[in-house]
Amino acid sequence: MAQTLIIGAGITGACLAFALSRRGDPVTLVTAHPLGGTASAASFGWLNASFHLNDAHFALRLAGLAAHRTLQALLPDLPTTWPGCLWYEAAGDRFEAVASDLAAKGYPMQRLTGAKVSALTPALGPVPDMALLFTEEGVADPAILARALIAASGARVVQARVDRLTEAEGKVTGVLTDQGPILADRVILAAGIGTADLLRPFGFSLPMLTRPGMTIATEPLPPLCPLILASPGQEVRQDGEGRLIAPAAAAHQSD
Template sequence: MVVGAGVIGAACAEALTAAGVSVTVLDRGAPASGTTAAGEGNVLVSDKAPGPELRLAQASRRRWPELLDALRAELGPRRAEAEWEPKGGLVVVTGVDGIRPLREFAAAQRAAGVTARELGPAAAAELEPHLTKDVAGAVHYPEDAQLQPVLAATTLLAAVRARGGQVRAGVTALGVTRGTSGAVTGVRTDRGTLPCAAVVNACGPWSGDFARRAGAPVAVQPRRGMVLVTGPLPAGTVRHKVYDGDYVGAVAGGGAGLQTSAVVESTRAGTVLIGSSRERVGFDEALRVRVLRELARKAAALFPVLTHVPVMRAYGGFRPYAPDHLPVIGADPRLPGLWHATGHEGAGIGLAAATGRLLADLYTGRAREVDPEPFRVDRPGIVPGEAAA
């Protein structure tokens, strides 16, 4: 049983069914209607420092196009369209003080196998003609990509259904049942108890709540983000995923207060997505005009052409935040049969393909492409109390 039909739950279910496991996916709402629907679809290596998350991102970047090609062959192109775009990314700084940190970060990534090409202002302008003239330096990341997150999740779920699995929307998971041995025997829901041999907690920002109800709490909290969407613009206005160098610091930051940085990218429909913001405000869904205003101001500073472009809409969502900024992937040693796939924060779309594969490899005992140790559930800071020790 996979609880959560967002892109992480969908990726886990797809990988498990590909390995021959019988799977049912539950979600209290419609599939891909939570955090996944509020995402930008980023598949990034550019924003991750060398370490376990970057290795997971690299594995996922390799896997996404292969997986989508395989699903198109299995399901047909109409049922497996995720708008995959290997457009590349461009990270820029507009002050000379930012050049050295940008170069040092890129050098460390190159040592870890990332393609990161340092550019001067003129070369950056060739890639993005509408970029501000104040650019002092840039790094081009050709491996960065983008897909449409809802389409990606529904494609994965279509494969689950085609292989005999079930996807049940409108079913709220309330906890688990245990047998005499203490292991999971089912999931308690508002529609009754559903028997299973194992349950995957893929509830995103709500993973902490489900884990607590299951009797095995984990320290995953919601962290809110907001995005602006412009009206359609001429093709080529924004050609890559472009963001200011301070975005990397915002991603790695752990403060509860508001953090914003300029992140700009186009979609196939011609609209431009503008982010990004991060703040821990619980599950408060109120739109904050000051956040939207700051996003618009920073985006216009990066791309002056956007100054008078109308904003079509704004949306926000909650991301699953783990204190050490690493996903939680694997079996819970406190409760046999309980598994977790959560804590990806804003990188869930990009990390989903490798996360699903890793969880399925662990569940079936296959060889793993990525070392699971850094993502284990019982690491310090994730499990409260003595279990972490």
């Protein structure tokens, strides 16, 4: 049976490990970082298709929402919730354009007046005159989700730094780590920005957007924010421990 080695233990590596394990494939997962990854751990975790660049991007994000629900049906204890999102990032013509586009696509949503917004989120201020409620959007903390998927996969986990891929007769045969070599029939790179360095010796140039990412978390607070909030210039949600979570900058949506 083919031995698969996955480099990286963020959400991508974890999903691959889980999917391969369901096929019965033996999986070894190698990471130098805590399970859950680094980029994944800094993600806001908003599951949505309301933001999209074009129809193909919308279809991809919609498929992602469906995949999360399928995954939750397979593993009911996954920490994925579906509180919905209150969106008022734009106003005026831009607001109407977003509302019209999503309505034409049949996206589940409701148009709310300021009074209805206040009723849903009493702690919110200032209250927008108009907002859209995306009723089927959710939250999945990627690091927590990744750890749950790795545990469910039963993958062998090796905490080690991968220095390079190994090869013989034109074929990748495994990896060399700071703890020694690990052989495999196939190697999957899910190492985030580290993937480019691992590929470079083989003559591959992998374009990567590399820049710092950070989320901000408060101390646990009483229930204040029952929905994901997408306001002008900021996004906020409250996690299961009561902490308010926000990306350091919401401008990532333009990538």
